[in-house]
Amino acid sequence: MNKQQAKGYLLEIVLSKLIEVNGYEVITESNIPYEPGVPHDEQEIESKHNGLNVRGRGGYHQFDTLGTFRITPPFVYPLRLFVEAKCYASTKVGIDRVRVGVGILNDINTNYSTVNLSTEQLSVKRYQYHYAIFSTSGFSNPAQRYAIAHKIHLIDLSSDVYKDIINLIHQIIDELMDNSDIDDTQFNSFKRTFSELIRDEVVYHRRSSYCWDEYLFNIDLKMLIMELKNNIENQFIYLATINSVYMIPLLANSEFNELLKTNPHQDVSIHFNPEKPKEWIIVPIINGSENPSLSIRFTLPKLLRQYIHQDAEKAMRVKEKIIDKIVFIAYLDNENPTLCTLTFNKATTLRNPWTFR
Incomplete structure (x- = not known):
């Protein structure tokens, strides 16, 4: 061994x-x-x-x-x-x-x-x-x-x-x-x-x-x-599907799990992390504003990362066409299945100064 x-x-x-x-x-x-x-x-x-x-x-x-x-x-x-x-x-x-x-x-x-x-x-x-x-x-x-x-x-x-x-x-x-x-x-x-x-x-x-x-x-x-x-x-990996052949793993904590219990269908902003090229950040939008304390992170597959490669226009195209709706089924209470969706909100994403540009 x-x-x-x-x-x-x-x-x-x-x-x-x-x-x-x-x-x-x-x-x-x-x-x-x-x-x-x-x-x-x-x-x-x-x-x-x-x-x-x-x-x-x-x-x-x-x-x-x-x-x-x-x-x-x-x-x-x-x-x-x-x-x-x-x-x-x-x-x-x-x-x-x-x-x-x-x-x-x-x-x-x-x-x-x-x-x-x-x-x-x-x-x-x-x-x-x-x-x-x-x-x-x-x-x-x-x-x-x-x-x-x-x-x-x-x-x-x-x-x-x-x-x-x-x-x-x-x-x-x-x-x-x-x-x-x-x-x-x-x-x-x-x-x-x-x-x-x-x-x-x-x-x-x-x-x-x-x-x-x-x-x-x-x-x-x-x-x-x-x-x-x-x-x-109190950590979870949601195996989520996107509008693509790929699946992405979302690493979340119990606070995000509790948020989904209140509403499994969340509008979110999606940001590229310029300090960590492999990392993207999902931030829930609550009452019209982002709540960074509840953010979760994920990694795009390498072929998609290569397609974007520091190109802001392509990055936005991926957000609008491929990861505009992130979908997964989760047993939030450990007993019953819940269909969860995270829907990309372009306007709120662009208002944030640390958006990938």
């Missing part, structure tokens, strides 16, 4: 917690779905020696984070999302990683047949699988173009918006693996405890194995993990 892989695993666990607000229920060892009428060796998801696996047409595929969306739109199968995280220091995620996602999706989404199934088996719930790759170092241009062609979602976490969370993950793995290597069995034990802490599973699952293994957890490591847990408390 190398540090790069280990950091990616921890990032997946943190992301699975942060995106729960979107309505994804993460599948774990304690809640593996069982389909009545389907033989044990034909269940879609199984626990094997290497962890949880989902059944495809040609084989099983191991996963660490797989979420089922709580609601299903008409005319589509229920949705499931693979979350893969890459925590590279500087190397951009290349086309090879996207190809892996394409292969997995093709195998799993073509797993269903009907000719030899019984009536009971035909009634078993079917799922439409999707794949998202999160990267702390961005993506190469070929990877982005290939992902668009094959409907793989790429989420760029390379801006300072996510810096505090990612830096803590780096520190945790550096502390864990500083003086000695760690084998897969030891790391899996560490990862299980880390997940239970971050996802609060120690509270909700009786089968939790949570304990501080003194061999793996020294005082500094414990403090770093609790600092990370405190850092992501």
